[in-house]
Amino acid sequence: MSGLIVEEAEKTFGRTGVLHGVDLEVPDGSLGALLGPSGCGKTTLLRLVAGFERLDAGRISVGDRVLAEGRSNHVRPERRGVGVVPQEGALFPHLSVARNVAFGLGRRGRTHRRGRTEEVLELVGLSGYADRMPHELSGGQQQRVALARALAPEPALVLLDEPFNALDPALRSELREEVRQVLRTAGVTALLVTHDPEEALSIADGVALMREGVIVQTGTPREVYERPGDAGLATYLGETVVIPGELRSGRVECALGTLTPYTGTDGPGEGSVVVRPERIVFAVEGERDADEGVPGRIADVTFAGHDSVVHLAVEGTGTRVKARSHRHPVPEIGARVRIRVSGEVAFFNGAAAPVWEERPATAADLR
Template identity: 40%
Template sequence: MNDAVLTIAGAFKRYGETQAVAGVDLSLTSGEILCLLGPSGSGKTSLLRLVAGLEHLDAGELRIGGEIVDDARGAPRPPERRGLGMVFQDYALWPHLSVLDNVGLPLRERGRSDWRKAARVALEQVGLGTLERRHPYELSGGQQQRVALARAIAARPRLLLFDEPLSNLDAKLRDELREVIAHTVREAGIAALYITHDQSEAFFLADRLGVMRDGKLLQLDQPETVYQRPVSPFVAHFTGAAGPFAVEPLENALSWAGIVAPCPPDAALNGGGPAALYLRPQWLSPAEPGAGAVPGVVRVSGYAGDGWSALVDLPNGSIHLRLPQRVAAGERLHLRVDWDKALLYPRDHKR
């Protein structure tokens, strides 16, 4: 891509016997937020450290702004010469400096005479324009992370790197800060590579979303595509689908514990044989007993404000559902499935 801010081609990185990054290719354009989602050990942070210049490629090539910064042959370009801004879990603020000085110090060190003006603009963008004289110990955790974000964007870098920046905050602050990040980054028109293991965070922020496992990038696409059509059982399960439920494909249909249902369109099956069914909670709704209705038994339930949250046992598996009325443990119910959206894979799918 000619307008790519970041291009990674065939990236490999090994630590001893562990292949942390295994042949990753991706590109990122100006103003785009690309989120990488995956469990611990999936390779997402190792990839970010390669982009940051904190690690060196074993093989492959990495370009920022069209310039090679690491190609596994020579010495990589150091972090301070890559035009990056970084926001990590640890806010890394200087406790003896004011908010304004924390944001402006990197600019001062580069000899910017307008550092105060640039720092104040960044603080206004993150909603802290009135707190420039305070010190970090006078701020909440959410405010401290806003200062870290302001410091990262103050120099208007071409690329921002986020490594689990909200993982130390409570749920309410995470929701608030992800909105600040989305607005601030897009308003500034900066490309961002965002690493997280939090599904809701990734889906909310991403223009494109990648899912990693064992150092490999399994799927990279728009968030709605990853959600609606995950390429594998792992991607489906990691992004919140319940399963696998064992089913048997029939001609233009499938059998689930004696229930015959239509085969989902675009089912990822190659020939016959056992299959694995994955369902998202919103694809099931209460129904009257009858043909096609799936029986379930409530294992445990609790009030969730806008309904009842219940763990429901279905044939050969279980699923968490949000139900509109009170349900009790042991209660039996029947559910209608939106088969047009259901996900079906060969039972022996390897990815």
């Protein structure tokens, strides 16, 4: 068993508290994602798990092995059995691909080193690249070499520190799926640290959301996306429509009609209704289902490539919402429609939580 367990982790740099009682679990053989904006403490947590920093309090273990407990019990990084894939690969420029991969194998026999190097290069799809130098590789190939180097010593845990940041969007999407498949094939437990919600939601088995040094929500990608813990989390994870509403007898009254919330939080009262744009459905008058929902009209349309963003004005309320639509062709601006919500909505009492904002990372954040 090689699952990662972090319990009540505390870390302070000088007078700056960075982690405040963090609990995190990544089950054996799964890929977890630690997601949050810059400066929330996720890099500090990664460094604590890797052994690059010491805990102030708490406990970190992988499987049955305790790697750190408070400040007194601290296993050195090279003895933890934890592989790290840093940002931009960080390959040794003067070493070939094979020698970069073999670097982590230490003083093991030459035959073992060669065999294991060939094995992991084949695993990451680079079996013919052993003699190449890093500058002869593309960015995606360099990251795959970095992954092979991390996997070579057969670690109990692999940490991926925003490994796709420097890549263009198309390559980033392709490579992260490749990395996911490699990790599954290797059967290794892994933790991806990222500030990109799409990245975390698309490849992780479980997601932990961090804000201001605390894990505020955990769950599967679908759970955290569809049932966020507050409006700030909802907005951080993807596009949202936020409108005023009131909870009465387990139902929400708002400009989009009477809706069913998945959570009622503090009970009846005024608050904010949060809906994903893809859950807002419209039908043009005269079409089937055009008698369902509230009346409105199409105020504007923005072409977005794979779909369109349709801006809808709800009749008689002054409320405007946006919907994601794959309709072709999109109805003309001004067309009268009926608007409804498919499925449950989120409802939060009181004012909406503030949107998460990226802030410049401080020296403490980067340590």
